[in-house]
Amino acid sequence: MQEKTVYNFNAGPATLPKAVMLKAQEEFVNYRGCGYGIVEESHRAAPFEEIIQAAEANIRKLMGISADYDVLFLQGGASLQFAMVPMNLMVPGKKIAFCDTGEWAHKAMKEAKILGAGINLVYDGAKEKYSCIGDVSSWQFDQNDAYAHICSNNTIYGTAYNQYPDTGALPLIADMSSDIMSKVVDVNRFALIFAGAQKNMGPSGVTLVIMRKGLAERCPETVPTMLRFSTHIKAQSLYNTPSTFSIYMVRLVTDWMLEQGGVPAIQKLNETKAAKLYAAIDESGFFRGTCAKADRSKMNVCFRIGEGNEELEKKFVSESKAAGMIGLKGHRAVGGLRASIYNAMPMAGIDALVAFMKAFAAKNG
Template sequence: MVTGMVHPMPGHDSRCLSLVPGAPASVFNFAASPGPLPLSVRERLLEAMPGLLQMHHRSVAFVELAERLQAKLRELLEVPADYRVLFLQGGATAQFAMVPLNLCRGQGAADYLHTGYWSGRALAEAQQLGMAAQRAADGRALAFHAIPPSDTWQLRADAAYVYYTANETVDGVEFRHTPQLTTAPLVADMSSCLLSRRMEVHRHGLIFAGAQKNMGLPGLTVVLVREALLQGALPGTPSLYDYRVQDQQRPAYNTPVVPAWYTAELMLDWVVEQGGLQAMESSNCSKAETVYAALDTGGLYANAVAPACRSRVNIVFDLVVPALLPLFLEQAHHAGLQGLAGHRSRGGCRAALYNALPEAGALALADFLADFQRRHG
């Protein structure tokens, strides 16, 4: 039972009270990575940690944990039976290489929808590996403030896959709907939106996500892939990067970060306790509406993203008087609103509203935005 914390842990929710005189009663973590953990998850994790730290990954206990984790994820995301569920390492970044190495066999071509920072990184990685990966949609001309309309996408008939980033964590741009494609299997990076809403797994050939936003700790990456796509990796692919090797060597090909697997299970249980993906979706939409409404009022804040693709998970914004930014961040921090600095590549501000950020956090941010504007607008 947590009664009070002199040094609040990052990511704690409104139930964690600070005992420091003058400190805010509640502290909310808006950092984009890693995401916050609900208090109940942290408590269960800390209780289990001594056992987890020594759990051998070939033990019965770990094999059972892996099986439970897979079954719970399949149920929550309604993963069709002909999909494999892999739990890997290397973060989402490793998938930027694994996807082309495993899906491009016999067809070097791959089409990428370049809608922001992370899809750009994925495209560059595929090109560096020598694949004929092309920019089928180019969001650069729109300064990544909108997703190019689908009728402008230049998709090739022989592409092995079409790649998109469902939520651009840095740019605050989100695909509100699964792209409608019939040409090639769809590959999605869902690192920052997995479990944030209902998703159409069956309309994708492959989905991957790092666990550290809505599924707990860094050190675990989830891949859902349709079996038929596992035709074998390109010759020379390292075994660790070969989906088929990973799949055959269940539950883990090499030594995994066991606490991250256990935390993922706790996070799935927590989502179910909250009412499942539908409840997450409506809570996340309501949090986003609260924050966007505050940003759109009064003129001190600017969000250039087209309304139809504004992210409900990562809200990026700027102060129209840039010189106020350090003061804004400092005062927000003192008010208990932490982690609001934008990504190092773009600066400004960013509020991540992951599942474990309570609605009270969004309301506190909206209040602060209004108050700061009154004082400095």
């Protein structure tokens, strides 16, 4: 029976490199000759210790992370970081600067408010229905704030920062869940970066935190032990049982990324993939991009049919699925269509989608 090719355009959990999936399959019941699977192994045992250390070393190499930063593998997804970051880094009497470019930045701001933080809203994207980010060089940051928070890529609305704001001496915190390691980033510009793994790094279940040394010392004594960054720094991400299989998969994915030529090579391919798909939208006269061209995400391509023909969009989702392309329905908050084209999406998937779009437009236009 011939294997059916299916391209996964889901926003997360998302597509993984096929070579990685096959490697995990090969090792699943007998990890490197030990006679049992790594998913069964103790997180204190030597085989897993090698895995977590290799995963960290790979990430440091891929992102150019210096010894000035700690690298942590935590749980709870980016959503837990929305609370954990202010719990650890709030300063009494100081506000937190937020740049609200969409759902995830907005949710992070909501958590900070629950914890009693005052908010300096530097940018309010809601005024433009999150369709743009604009010129970040004009944004003004109060150096007396505790820190500034951004979400680097907006999965729901399809926008992304093409340049990061200059916050001066104010620590900059970035949620990079949906574009981590998709492009070259100067980590030294950030005080803390966090990202759920389930888009570019592996399966769900593990959250990467990259944190400038010394920052964790801000944490007040009232924060529970498990929710302190310092706890996990001291224990090297092994304070409690971590998501061992997810970390194993991160190790395999980052091995694969290094084999592809690292982040610079992956960025080049991502730019080519995105350009090809946006060109198909813009040149069609049938599909329409939903956000400002200057702020378009290279990870999450959001589009509509006409001004929002919901019946045709439902038909597009149904027929694309039958043609071997899943996950093209837009987020429930905005509707429409969305193709998430993370690092592991091959060019063949883009070509298949573009060909389908052209045929669909010809048939239904």
